[in-house]
Amino acid sequence: MELITLRGIEKTYQMGDIAVPVLKGISLAIRQGELVALTGSSGSGKSTLMNILGCLDRPSAGEYWLEGQEVSQLSADERALLRNRKLGFVFQSFNLLARTSAIENVAMPLSYGAEHLSEREARERAAEMLSRVGLADRLDHHPAQLSGGQQQRVAIARALINRPPVLFADEPTGNLDSKTSEEVLQMFERLHTEDHITIIMVTHDPKVAGHANRVIRMDDGVIQGDAPPAAESKPKTTAGAP
Amino acid sequence: MMMYTTARTAFRTLRRNPMRAMLTTLGIVIGVGAVIAMMEIGAGASGALKKTIASMGANVLVIRPGTASSGGVSFGAGTTTTLTPEDCQAILRECPAVRNAAPMVRARTQVVYGNRNWVPNAIYGTTPAYLDVQDWSILAEGEPFNDRDVLNGNRVCILGQSLVRELFDGESAVGKEIRIKNIAFRVVGVLSPKGANMMGFDQDDVILAPWTTIKYRVTGASASTANQSASVASDSVNTLSNLYPTAQRSLYPERSAVQQANNPMPVRFANIDQIMLAANSSAEIPLAIEQISGVLRERHRIRADAPDDFNLRDMAELTRTLSTTTKLMTNLLLAVAMISLVVGGVGIMNIMLVSVTERTREIGLRMAVGARGRDILRQFLVEAVVLCLTGGAMGIVLGHGGSLLVRFLLKWPVETSPAAIATAVLVSAGVGIIFGFYPAWKASRLDPIEALRYE
Ligand SMILES: Nc1ncnc2c1ncn2[C@@H]1O[C@H](COP(=O)(O)OP(=O)(O)OP(=O)(O)O)[C@@H](O)[C@H]1O
Ligand SMILES: [Mg+2]
Numbered sequence: 001m002e003l004i005t006l007r008g009i010e011k012t013y014q015m016g017d018i019a020v021p022v023l024k025g026i027s028l029a030i031r032q033g034e035l036v037a038l039t040g041s042s043g044s045g046k047s048t049l050m051n052i053l054g055c056l057d058r059p060s061a062g063e064y065w066l067e068g069q070e071v072s073q074l075s076a077d078e079r080a081l082l083r084n085r086k087l088g089f090v091f092q093s094f095n096l097l098a099r100t101s102a103i104e105n106v107a108m109p110l111s112y113g114a115e116h117l118s119e120r121e122a123r124e125r126a127a128e129m130l131s132r133v134g135l136a137d138r139l140d141h142h143p144a145q146l147s148g149g150q151q152q153r154v155a156i157a158r159a160l161i162n163r164p165p166v167l168f169a170d171e172p173t174g175n176l177d178s179k180t181s182e183e184v185l186q187m188f189e190r191l192h193t194e195d196h197i198t199i200i201m202v203t204h205d206p207k208v209a210g211h212a213n214r215v216i217r218m219d220d221g222v223i224q225g226d227a228p229p230a231a232e233s234k235p236k237t238t239a240g241a242p
Numbered sequence: 243m244m245m246y247t248t249a250r251t252a253f254r255t256l257r258r259n260p261m262r263a264m265l266t267t268l269g270i271v272i273g274v275g276a277v278i279a280m281m282e283i284g285a286g287a288s289g290a291l292k293k294t295i296a297s298m299g300a301n302v303l304v305i306r307p308g309t310a311s312s313g314g315v316s317f318g319a320g321t322t323t324t325l326t327p328e329d330c331q332a333i334l335r336e337c338p339a340v341r342n343a344a345p346m347v348r349a350r351t352q353v354v355y356g357n358r359n360w361v362p363n364a365i366y367g368t369t370p371a372y373l374d375v376q377d378w379s380i381l382a383e384g385e386p387f388n389d390r391d392v393l394n395g396n397r398v399c400i401l402g403q404s405l406v407r408e409l410f411d412g413e414s415a416v417g418k419e420i421r422i423k424n425i426a427f428r429v430v431g432v433l434s435p436k437g438a439n440m441m442g443f444d445q446d447d448v449i450l451a452p453w454t455t456i457k458y459r460v461t462g463a464s465a466s467t468a469n470q471s472a473s474v475a476s477d478s479v480n481t482l483s484n485l486y487p488t489a490q491r492s493l494y495p496e497r498s499a500v501q502q503a504n505n506p507m508p509v510r511f512a513n514i515d516q517i518m519l520a521a522n523s524s525a526e527i528p529l530a531i532e533q534i535s536g537v538l539r540e541r542h543r544i545r546a547d548a549p550d551d552f553n554l555r556d557m558a559e560l561t562r563t564l565s566t567t568t569k570l571m572t573n574l575l576l577a578v579a580m581i582s583l584v585v586g587g588v589g590i591m592n593i594m595l596v597s598v599t600e601r602t603r604e605i606g607l608r609m610a611v612g613a614r615g616r617d618i619l620r621q622f623l624v625e626a627v628v629l630c631l632t633g634g635a636m637g638i639v640l641g642h643g644g645s646l647l648v649r650f651l652l653k654w655p656v657e658t659s660p661a662a663i664a665t666a667v668l669v670s671a672g673v674g675i676i677f678g679f680y681p682a683w684k685a686s687r688l689d690p691i692e693a694l695r696y697e
Contacts, residue, residue, distance in 0.1 A: 056610060056690050077614045084612020095607045095694070099258050109611035111247050119247070158611070 004030040009062035024221040037209040040218035088159030090169040129157040149180030169201035252625040267633030269586020274637025276579035281662035282645040284572030286655035323513040339530035343519040344372035355409040363447040367456025384416040384431030395454035400431040403446040587677035594681035606693025619686035626678020634670030
């Protein structure tokens with residue numbers, strides 16, 4: 001089943017009198033359970049596309065179908081609800097609340113959900129999420145007391161607290177060294193294989209893209225290539241390391 | 243449930259920066275403290291004022307005879323002689339808005355006991371109803387004279403506290419005999435202390451006696467001649483007075499018995515100096531005035547277009563003026579306190595704006611995980627209200643402590659008012675909502691993408 005379908009998505013920013021087209025007709029289908037890497041040069045519009053996919057932004061033109069629902073024309077409140085229930089976000093800079101324990105960070109999205117869990121249920125669910133990302137013994141640590149990789153895993157737990165079918169990650173390893181990047185990527189792979197969560201991540205790093213089972217290459221607002229990682233990353237690595 | 247979580251989050255956020263929260267809310271603390279102190283002290287003052295007014299005899303009306311004039315020459319207020327004790331009875335009978343009424347005649351003359359003497363402020367001849375009208379029914383000692391004493395013109399009297407002090411040196415006066423213009427009066431009771439009234443008039447410096455006695459034995463004339471003493475009539479009635487020489491000599495030669503038999507003095511109908519009445523309540527005073535005017539105009543046969551031959555005055559005017567004055571003062575101080583609350587509110591708004599800017603990324607993140615604009619609005623609004631309510635609670639403690647201090651150090655009357663506390667809570671929550679709204683609204687209008695990108 002198609003989880004996400006984009007048809008002719010365009011995004012144009014208006015800078016005063018000048019119209020800046022950033023996305024120029026993107027059509028795309030992503031199926032349930034895929035692990036997709038989105039690559040491309042800087043300024044090619046990856047983040048812009050991710051924001052539209054993540055329902056943080058609305059396209060200027062085109063259709064966006066998510067789980068059989070056209071979402072590009074939804075109101076801000078409807079999109080907020082959608083983000084809460086169906087979409088998870090992981091950011092490059094973690095974006096954890098400072099001076100707030102890991103467990104409270106993870107439980108935070110629950111307070112905006114329609115479920116209205118009790119304080120205790122929310123904590124239980126957050127603790128369960130944290131133990132799934134391997135931080136069962138760090139529940140009451142504040143972000144400042146955690147390593148970068150641990151912080152990013154807290155962020156992943158937070159993104160998954162409402163059990164969304166899709167997880168978006170904009171350069172999730174951008175602020176991490178290669179060893180902790182690997183930790184986070186293994187986390188993604190596990191979520192992908194064990195829980196069949198669809199993951200879409202933006203990355204510059206071919207090695208990171210190598211973990212995906214599909215790589216989409218963007219250039220100047222259009223899709224340049226769409227293939228499994230071998231075909232995509234091999235010519236790059238051979239070209240990059242003569 | 244949702245509100246509770248939001249309030250908890252707000253508390254947690256404020257605890258992260260307790261010093262700043264404290265300083266932010268200081269304006270509210272001072273404002274609410276001032277409001278509480280003002281309201282408690284104001285309530286105490288107006289309570290004390292109410293007591294004073296009540297001691298003056300609340301709901302009291304006074305009727306005095308009007309101005310007589312002849313050939314364009316006015317003789318001054320109280321010079322007509324048309325007011326009678328019968329008027330008083332008619333008013334009691336025919337005016338349902340009047341609770342009680344007492345006729346009064348006044349005299350001012352020397353009082354003697356043993357080797358002491360004193361001229362009291364006033365000697366009032368009246369009926370027992372006077373005590374009821376003046377809210378003075380509870381005596382310090384003894385019994386009031388009764389209606390039969392009034393009918394018979396008995397020589398009994400009730401003394402005010404000042405007289406007991408001056409004539410009896412604080413000893414019990416009941417049962418003793420005093421002399422008023424050489425007429426012996428038996429003291430049957432002593433009035434409870436009332437103190438000075440608002441004009442500085444010592445209300446305890448009075449003697450009350452049956453009006454018949456004062457009228458026919460002491461003054462024998464209307465109040466306008468009260469001080470000119472020594473009426474012929476009183477001498478002839480009071481045989482005792484022959485034992486002592488009268489203080490003032492009569493200007494005219496005394497009439498012999500023959501002269502009197504040949505040429506009897508015309509019997510004057512008894513006019514009185516004033517009637518004191520109490521209305522059922524201060525609300526019924528205008529009604530009472532209307533009814534009394536009707537009755538008196540009819541009894542005095544005043545034509546529809548002619549002016550009244552009496553003056554009707556109510557104390558309510560005075561008490562109203564006084565209570566408006568204190569109310570005005572309290573409101574003025576309250577206004578000052580309100581200004582301080584507004585200043586405090588501006589402080590709250592300022593810090594909330596800073597806080598919104600500081601936490602732009604947090605707002606973006608919350609929106610990204612599903613917070614709607616109104617969730618953000620509520621969060622910041624609740625934060626501002628929690629801040630203000632905390633300040634308000636501290637202000638209540640501070641203000642109440644302040645008013646207690648005033649009570650103990652300055653001995654001012656202070657009344658704890660739950661209304662003030664409720665007002666303070668409402669006002670501080672209101673300030674939080676009013677001044678927290680703009681920052682919260684600004685936060686709720688942020689674009690999640692831009693907020694997340696904010697450095
Ligand atoms: N709010 C905006 N207003 C105007 N132009 C914008 C806005 N946001 C992005 N752009 C432009 O859109 C283009 C694509 O930006 P985007 O952030 O999507 O690039 P990217 O592919 O994510 O780059 P990077 O790899 O460096 O993160 C850029 O040229 C940028 O200047
Ligand atoms: Mg980007």
